[in-house]
Amino acid sequence: MSNPASPNTNYGRRGFLDALVLVIPAIPFALVFGLAVRESGIAIWLGWSSSPIMFSGAAQITLITLLGEGASVAAAATAALVVGARHLFYSFSMAPVMQRQPPWFRWFAPYMLVDQVFALCVGKQDLPAADFRRYYLAAGMTFWLFWMTFTALGLFVGPVLPTGLDITFATPVLFMGLLVTTIDSWQKALVAVFAMLVTFLLAEMPSRSGLLIAALAGLILGLLLERFRR
Template identity: 45%
Template sequence: MTATTDLPQVSRQALADAVPLFLPAIPFALVVGVAIRQSVIPAGAGMFSSPALMAGAAQLALLTLAGTASIWAVMSAVIVINARHIMYSAALSPAFKDQPRWFRWFGPFFLLDQVFALTAPHSADSPAQFRRYYLVVSAVFFTGWHVSLAAGLAVGSVVPAAWQLGYAPAVMFVGLVVFGLDRRPAVVAAVVGATASFLAIGLPNRAGLLVGALCGVVAGFLADRTGNDAK
């Protein structure tokens, strides 16, 4: 996390941050691989959905809802689930200010939850350092995701369901939330975001996630205005 001009060191830091973060995603990738085999979507299009979406939850919704709901319902579910990325993109836009054009177009393709969570604290790094960090983290997730997914496709889910490893990503994201709670408004945003999404959990297409996220952002903003910015 310390500032350095040494790009290889930035790469090493990015690897050290991204690899442990990827581990809990492996069982999920295996599940998605199995879902590709079982989906009514032909395997070719199912596999294509992986690099096309770069978003596991939306991809799983697409694969499992296909055939059980109208095509418009399936498509709107995927778009609602992925709409949180608009907020990630807006929040990260200042870090792209001094970036070359190619990176502005290429980088956002990899802007998944974990990539946002890891790179957002590096927004104030130098442009070259931010770019290097972002690209290495993205490479870890892109490669790791596709390798794990291929394993799920080939051999099925080798992890026994009784282990309930599906819970692991939630713990991991809780850790990331806690690491980011450096100011009181952020704490307000997290608590309100979690509470509101829980209350809105019954909304269709997992829209509760969006509702909760928006409530949290607004609540954090209000806390910023009304209270002081101290901890």
């Protein structure tokens, strides 16, 4: 997220630094997950194993919490899948840029395609393939290491959360900043505003499913606006 890009920018280093900025506000979230595992009554390392296996924060919390509350496996899994379904959009969006990558990376990259990595990389698609790969890998692995460490830490220090200053708001703030940098036309701006509005109106829908409908509605609006332009 550091701004100027000189011709010899080290994109590995830059991906690491950009991810670090997003890691800090995500710390409370990771600790809260550890706490959720403790409260669920599931064996702690079993609960934590969802971090490397799923690597999907909100879906993990949904799954573990519902299982702990005694919901059926099918109900908990369905809710967690709905929560995680936004990744389908990420996969779709990243498909063209991944065509220029070697097969090993196309298979490995999706494992790390979390919100933060998508948010950072979606605006980097014009980079040369090797630079994009370095940036993506550095950001993804930084976030992965953080998530493994801090969800484990949360198993033990869960209740010691900072209550004075609420830093978690920095995540939507940074995402908003990244969102704005992906907008280069009034059509995209309108799509973003529309998607936010729809999400807001669908706030009551369970398991974040409003997000999916809103993203889809935004995408359709974008397509309609494209048609108008011609």
